[in-house]
Amino acid sequence: MDFSTSARHRDIATHMGALGRDLQDPALAGRDREGRFCPERWAILASHRVHALNVPAGLGGEGYGALDLVHALEALAEHCEDTGLLFALAAHLCACVHPVARFGDDAQRERWLSAVVQQGWIGAHAITEAQAGSDINAMQCTAIREGDGYRLQGEKCYITNAPVCDFIVVHARTGNGGGFLDYSAFVLDRHSPGVHISAKPHEKVGLRTTAMGDIRFDGTWVSAAQRLGAEGAGGPIFLASMEWERSCLFAIYLGSMRRQLRRTWQRARTREQFGKPLLAQQALAHRIADMHVRLESARLACLHAAWKLDHGEPAQDAAAIAKLLVSEAAVKNGLDAVHIHGAAGVLEGDAERQLRNALPSTLFSGGSEVLKDQLLRQLGREFQPHAGRA
């Protein structure tokens, strides 16, 4: 067991931290208020090849593994306050680039990942539907066999990057059973005939500089060559994407929590009330210690899950634990930071934005309850392995 940070990961963090500082945007507050994604800032990320971090090196990407990505996203997010931009980036890397790189055949990888590398393409990952949120198996969107391809019919909602994406990884039902092995994953160009994307991004409480929208497929044709993996492999592909998302995407919250902790500590050290700094009030100082403990334990869980992914070990439960710890720490630390900043914490600024950005994190990539149910099922298998046998 080695808990040291490798020289490679230190270098990644230094490089990404510097880029994060360069991405500071004086207009962030205004864009956040307007709920506006910034294509120019995406172009800066692309010019540094950050949008292709986990594209295999043979295709022009950086060939990052999961641990590399955790260190990169954490360092970017510590210094770049635009969490919405980084959320757009991380969703693209984990839920779009990753499944194509891992499950795509040579032709698919060449077609879609070269476009990412060379043209700065942005991906969207579409699985959620109005009646299929936590219960993905309730999916209604269909891909009906027709000749050497499929016709997509149905609607996906709450899709990150949808209004600004270039390609879409979509899951649709190809079987009739309504189960985990009855849907398949496809990749398609957003300009394919019959793809309709809501024109106006949704307005939301946090992550406002990410563009989120709905996508309707109206008889959209996809060839069999656009299907990722075998017919019916959508479930396992979705789970693999979620393992990456739950382990790596959430590193953006680790970075922003580090900045939040530093600023909150500074505020408590310099703000005096009743003749002494707030930090000298043990009740308040302990809140800061609690923020620190939550952040460090969430970080270890993230690194552990990413390590498992890189070593080809089953990571489903480790990823669920990481996601639970990071998202719940982000919300609790966001509340503590605002509280310790006093009235200044509720004025427009980093503290209040971080709290708002944290709120959706307990919902996407598996809600907290859904992940706890998953962990309990695993405990059941471990503690009562013979249950159900006659």
Ligand SMILES: Cc1cc2nc3c(=O)[nH]c(=O)nc-3n(C[C@H](O)[C@H](O)[C@H](O)COP(=O)(O)OP(=O)(O)OC[C@H]3O[C@@H](n4cnc5c(N)ncnc54)[C@H](O)[C@@H]3O)c2cc1C
């Ligand atoms: C910021 C953001 C970005 C997103 N991006 C994408 C995207 O890119 N692509 C995509 O496909 N989807 C995306 N989603 C949608 C996301 O996947 C869903 O919000 C999520 O699956 C939950 O579904 P729901 O919102 O319909 O909530 P519901 O399923 O209606 O759940 C509501 C609440 O009930 C809880 N709950 C559900 N079932 C149970 C249960 N059995 N026991 C106890 N509690 C339960 C949930 O945890 C949640 O708190 C995004 C959502 C957000 C907020």
